[in-house]
Amino acid sequence: MKALVTGAYGFIGRHVARRLAETGYRVAGVGHGVWALGEWRRWGLEAWHGVDVTLDTLATYGGEPDVIIHCAGSGSVAYSMSHPRQDFERSVLTTLAVLEYQRLYVPAARLVVPSSAGVYGLAETLPIRVDAPRNPVSPYGTNKVIVEDMARSYARHFSLNVAAVRLFSIYGIGLRKQLLWDASLKFSRGEIDFAGTGEETRDWLHVEDAARLIGAAAQAAGRHCPVFNGGTGVATSNRTVLEILARALRPGLLPRFSGQARPGDPQHYQADIASTRDLAWSPSRDLPTEVAAYAEWYARGAE
Template structure:
């Protein structure tokens, strides 16, 4: 019987699924809490041994009657645009659910490790690249502001209640199964024959494959302390939107090229590149390059959507 138990909130979501499977394959007994009517067979396919369909609240966590050694809080908001249209709900999904997790740890499992996947949106438009963890926090959207609040909650519970925590500021996570954001939207547009895109194409992002993100979360577990270390989760490489689209067009519509509206999306910083020195010192490193990852994504997209 497995002795290690991990609780993954939002286990039915994009990142949560990959984290659950990664932990399960590493010997953890994984419990999942979040939204969605998951069958036991489907949950088990993603490494979730027990699935609890519920909101992430203190009552719901208590009702599980579990004593996890690790809690990975993958539940919450994941959209800048959503935060601009429903800021209060975004705050609730981000900060209040994390507050419930931290309070549950404080009152029921104070020996548990809490891992919080945050976002590079906390940096806003960075003054210099690559962005180090000590860079000023200047979020450009409610989404980024709410992530800052969530990080402060982690720091508070760590310092005041001796909860071992760790925060990972993820940049642009992508991979098979993601049905939102640039790569998903671009694939749909290309297949529909719409080759015009927002912005200039010169905007950059630091893309990290979801499997590498899950590996970093597992690696971070042993580094959680009441000092609440914070590291960037990224590839360390800035890739322009035009580079991403070039690769997608090669895989989908090789006889066409993208055009750009030169209009910017509100709340989106122009350039992102993470300094991953701290994560590399933990012995972690990204293993899936952007071209390989995009090829895998397009293959999945064709099989699942087209």
């Protein structure tokens, strides 16, 4: 069995590639990023092509995969607020290229499109069910809605096997952006000020649990384009997470919050994963343990 991972250089993409390789797939990757042969092979890839994700490059380098995981694209609400056009291009246009590649060259393949909890926006009810209204509050979330709708359209109209996974807050050793990374930089400098109230909640899913889930979703892909929530079902406040991190990095420091939310940031997220568990999948990582491990990794020099 062969698999193609777009964006395999990225944080989620490389974990997905390694998970697929561990389960018996021969994995190729395409996307942006420059890394040594030994490095990408360590992450389970048999081939790596550092190119833009377009229909032409997919036709040239994609081969004939049985499974496609489209991890390429934008992953930042803040970036979408400052660079909306580029976010659209990275998220929407690359997904269109992948869907066209599947339609024209590998219609029997199973495709998973990682989406985001950002499609829900200001959720009215917690935990958030997959059939909850989509009401994004950022260009990032809006573009993910478009991605999902395109995936569903292609699956229905061209009889393709597609699934979408709405990932919540992904974390783990190696992630050099978002809250844990930014907070580690601050705490290492003795800084304690953060935006928000601290009572904002997120559903934190370890990247290795996310990779297992994406692999399971590939087997459920179909013409109805099923959608799954990628979370743990547990909401944790930003204050709690940052206090765990601070204790591990700089004992005695406590985070301080401005009381003012950042644009595009919803207040609360918690996934309903009842339908996700139907995939015979469940989260396995303990958040406090993994946040402390992240702090230890950062303290070693983030190698």
